Amino acid sequence: xxxxxxxxxxxxxxxxxxxxxxxxxxxxxxxxxxxxxxxxxxxxxxxxxxxxxxxxxxxxxxxxxxxxxxxxxxxxxxxxxxxxxxxxxxxxxxxxxxxxxxxxxxxxxxxxxxxxxxxxxxxxxxxxxxxxxxxxxxxxxxxxxxxxxxxxxxxxxxxxxxxxxxxxxxxxxxxxxxxxxxxxxxxxxxxxxxxxxxxxxxxxxxxxxxxxxxxxxxxxxxxxxxxxxxxxxxxxxxxxxxxxxxxxxxxxxxxxxxxxxxxxxxxxxxxxxxxxxxxxxxxxxxxxxxxxxxxxxxxxxxxxxxxxxxxxxxxxxxxxxxxxxxxxxxxxxxxxxxxxxxxxxxxxxxxxxxxxxxxxxxxxxxxxxxxxxxxxxxxxxxxxxxxxxxxxxxxxxxxxxxxxxxxx
Amino acid sequence: xxxxxxxxxxxxxxxxxxxxxxxxxxxxxxxxxxxxxxxxxxxxxxxxxxxxxxxxxxxxxxxxxxxxxxxxxxxxxxxxxxxxxxxxxxxxxxxxxxxxxxxxxxxxxxxxxxxxxxxxxxxxxxxxxxxxxxxxxxxxxxxxxxxxxxxxxxxxxxxxxxxxxxxxxxxxxxxxxxxxxxxxxxxxxxxxxxxxxxxxxxxxxxxxxxxxxxxxxxxxxxxxxxxxxxxxxxxxxxxxxxxxxxxxxxxxxxxxxxxxxxxxxxxxxxxxxxxxxxxxxxxxxxxxxxxxxxxxxxx
Numbered sequence: 001x002x003x004x005x006x007x008x009x010x011x012x013x014x015x016x017x018x019x020x021x022x023x024x025x026x027x028x029x030x031x032x033x034x035x036x037x038x039x040x041x042x043x044x045x046x047x048x049x050x051x052x053x054x055x056x057x058x059x060x061x062x063x064x065x066x067x068x069x070x071x072x073x074x075x076x077x078x079x080x081x082x083x084x085x086x087x088x089x090x091x092x093x094x095x096x097x098x099x100x101x102x103x104x105x106x107x108x109x110x111x112x113x114x115x116x117x118x119x120x121x122x123x124x125x126x127x128x129x130x131x132x133x134x135x136x137x138x139x140x141x142x143x144x145x146x147x148x149x150x151x152x153x154x155x156x157x158x159x160x161x162x163x164x165x166x167x168x169x170x171x172x173x174x175x176x177x178x179x180x181x182x183x184x185x186x187x188x189x190x191x192x193x194x195x196x197x198x199x200x201x202x203x204x205x206x207x208x209x210x211x212x213x214x215x216x217x218x219x220x221x222x223x224x225x226x227x228x229x230x231x232x233x234x235x236x237x238x239x240x241x242x243x244x245x246x247x248x249x250x251x252x253x254x255x256x257x258x259x260x261x262x263x264x265x266x267x268x269x270x271x272x273x274x275x276x277x278x279x280x281x282x283x284x285x286x287x288x289x290x291x292x293x294x295x296x297x298x299x300x301x302x303x304x305x306x307x308x309x310x311x312x313x314x315x316x317x318x319x320x321x322x323x324x325x326x327x328x329x330x331x332x333x334x335x336x337x338x339x340x341x342x343x344x345x346x347x348x349x350x351x352x353x354x355x356x357x358x359x360x361x362x363x364x365x366x367x368x369x370x371x372x373x374x375x376x377x378x379x380x381x382x383x384x385x386x387x388x389x390x391x392x393x394x395x396x397x398x399x400x401x402x403x404x405x406x407x408x
Numbered sequence: 409x410x411x412x413x414x415x416x417x418x419x420x421x422x423x424x425x426x427x428x429x430x431x432x433x434x435x436x437x438x439x440x441x442x443x444x445x446x447x448x449x450x451x452x453x454x455x456x457x458x459x460x461x462x463x464x465x466x467x468x469x470x471x472x473x474x475x476x477x478x479x480x481x482x483x484x485x486x487x488x489x490x491x492x493x494x495x496x497x498x499x500x501x502x503x504x505x506x507x508x509x510x511x512x513x514x515x516x517x518x519x520x521x522x523x524x525x526x527x528x529x530x531x532x533x534x535x536x537x538x539x540x541x542x543x544x545x546x547x548x549x550x551x552x553x554x555x556x557x558x559x560x561x562x563x564x565x566x567x568x569x570x571x572x573x574x575x576x577x578x579x580x581x582x583x584x585x586x587x588x589x590x591x592x593x594x595x596x597x598x599x600x601x602x603x604x605x606x607x608x609x610x611x612x613x614x615x616x617x618x619x620x621x622x623x624x625x626x627x628x629x630x631x632x633x634x635x636x637x638x639x640x641x642x643x644x645x646x647x648x649x650x651x652x653x654x655x656x657x658x659x660x661x662x663x664x665x666x667x668x669x670x671x672x673x674x675x676x677x678x679x680x681x682x683x684x685x686x687x688x689x690x691x692x693x694x695x696x697x698x699x700x701x702x703x704x705x706x707x
Contacts, residue, residue: 108458194652374673377672388658
């Protein structure tokens, strides 16, 4: 019997060890100040440094509120929100990826701040950016920073091959053909089975005239057919289905890809990984009979349920104010979501960022929809099915449309 | 009469001593399991997660899950993965154990060396194997190409059919030393004089193995297999890091699918239902084990 009990215990420990550990709150060492916590996913070695600097500045500038900033990897942070809704352990201020904001708002992670916002005298956010913070016509946060996708190219490789920077899909294909060698692929993309894969696919879909609501349409299918043809011909590595955007950056930095699709937040990484690499940035090539398109990425800040709302709002409105937003966004490779910050002027002396500043107005947002995670899953699954040859383009895209239709 | 009350008192004292452990188990192990069962019978999605009054929907989550083709694949994959790993790691682990039970000069250092792979964090193992299996410049393809065994590089983790093998190989690398270690201990516990007696009676090596080693090692073998099954069946980190359940859903197993349903698609009810299927499978295995060891009390 004893043996039985002991065994059951062992079994129970094993089966229950799947449960994840929680994050314990940091100790408060701020004296009389009100302490609020701020969780973000700006990784601590690159962007995180600048976030901490801004927080330190806020803490020094006044003596009522002390902000404790805490970095968590994106996936971990999202899991903490979900767990926090049930356990009640949420930060005061939290960062969220903008397509996910709706889902977490519907889950009850964030406080409704509609009244605080409408009664404030600072409402100068870009419509597309603040739009992602609304759920059922109530406001659950404000935008923190924006980004979008463009084409990075290795200047030396393009010169050697004697080609211009491609602007259309046929030019891109021709360029890839010339640039692909035994040791170097024409282009690197991320087609991984998560939000990043969907994010990277969206510009192709939009440029061809396709849309999320009509994944089964001819235009939508055309974009998938085109991308798959680049993989089939060996211009893009098949391994892209396991690559994150950071992995694509590593390929480009190490000279294993002559071009890549990526965003302005990679500048910091590129200068670290390949300080001598000469590269340029351009708009993503457009479909031969389509328009330039890009996708809006970025993060929002929200006040979490049960937080110290007043203190949190003081901090948020400070850090998203015109002056601060401009300063932080510039250092972390984001574009300010504020209408009163002129990105073109801000990056006038920066040839790489100014290209992205030009792309930004064309960038379309994902959602907003509380069902976005499922829509996104339908898109990246279709992409993976096609790229691995499990389904042909027609079947995969029709199936994806059926999944999206079922959500309505 | 007096002795009995003393006995009772001692028994009470005994219960008192195990109380902390019991409370710990109820709170930290019992509660999550019970909670998981409860939400698997509720309609828990993004919008209802925070509310306290969630609808009970009976077996709806289980019905939805069992009708879901990805779940069926995940269940099948979990068994394929477990059986594949068990066969490889047990047979090779057994061979190694027999080998190292012969006490030659460097057997102990080498045995210690092999165990290193078991002590590495699984995430590290998974990352190392992910790089080794890479299509373009992974060491496995490079070696096979140079030996002219294959002509074209194989995308090990990029094809559904080979990705599962990649996982099984990576896990066996960890599982072999684990099996070896336990089986070596078992082998060392078999008294040497039994073998001596058999030798005097003129038994051959194979006979000694079949008539002495195997029967005397049976309890150890059972424990190794059951422990191996449990540890392999609930795999999460290795799959999550190496393939993330992909390509598409070719290596999706129960634990990764449960995680995906809960934390990526916010179908918490269905995610819990999948986790409970995993739980039930392991529980059945545990019961089978209890049954077998209560039959022959050898150790």
